[in-house]
Amino acid sequence: MRKDFWLEINSFMEFVKFFLDKNYGDYSSQHASNIEMCILGNFLTSDVGYYPLSYIEYVFNDWEEYTSSNVTALEKENGYILLTDLYSEEEMPTALKMTRDQFVQMLTEWEEKVLKKKPKEVIIKCEDEQFIIETKD
DSSP: OHHHHHHHHHTTSSSEEEEEOOTOEEEEEEOOHHHHHHHHHHHHIIIIITTTTTHHHHHOOOOOOOEESSSSSEEEEEEEEEEEEOOOSSSSSSSSEEEEEHHHHHHIIIIIIIIITTSEEEEEEETTTEEEEEEEE
């Protein structure tokens, strides 16, 4: 791993970093800056996998306010999507709060930039309430 790459991500307050497993072709999340970004990393690697469309459909259906998968619970609340750790030991579980647009954009970019192109490293940063996916080969 390049040293300058690590320094670059440490300069941002909120981030989660992913690495491609060369043997299995999937990603693992590592080096999250806080619980919320750890939840996002686990959601993308353990729940979404290669099927982001089902979660995009969840956003737009009117009949489902709550859903859960392997490690993450999702809830719709006043135009936001709340992601929480399904197995949190916290009395009041920490939630990552995203607008519906942010959530859909995140999943769309995850598919386009990560799943289709398979970069070796991925960083998702949250700056000024915007989620940005950066990739490196």
